[in-house]
Amino acid sequence: MLETNITSVRIMNIIKKYDEKELLLSVEGRIDTITSKDLEKEIDNEFGKFDSLTMDFTDLNYISSAGLRVLIVTQKKLKKEDIPFSIKNVNDAVGEIFKMSGFDKILKIE
8 A cells, every 4th residue: 555644834935026125025835833933034134125015925825823913013113114015916815814803904905
């Protein structure tokens, strides 16, 4: 008999693109308890290098409460510096999480 082992892996990819001083972060996969720390670190590493931040969630499959926390913390930091922050291309599953948590009213989602 052939035995198959299936392992669940948490994966997130971040693609950074600059257009002048505008930063676009395309986030793919999952933002969860483990990967949210990596996302926060990437944003912190770029802080001060951009005049606006857009996050593209076209290929984001899931976001947990830890990921939502990163978005709120980021929004607060950027608001203090008067730096625009928006999220675009949110799929239905992630959009539902934003809606259920009320984050659709807090964050600028295009």
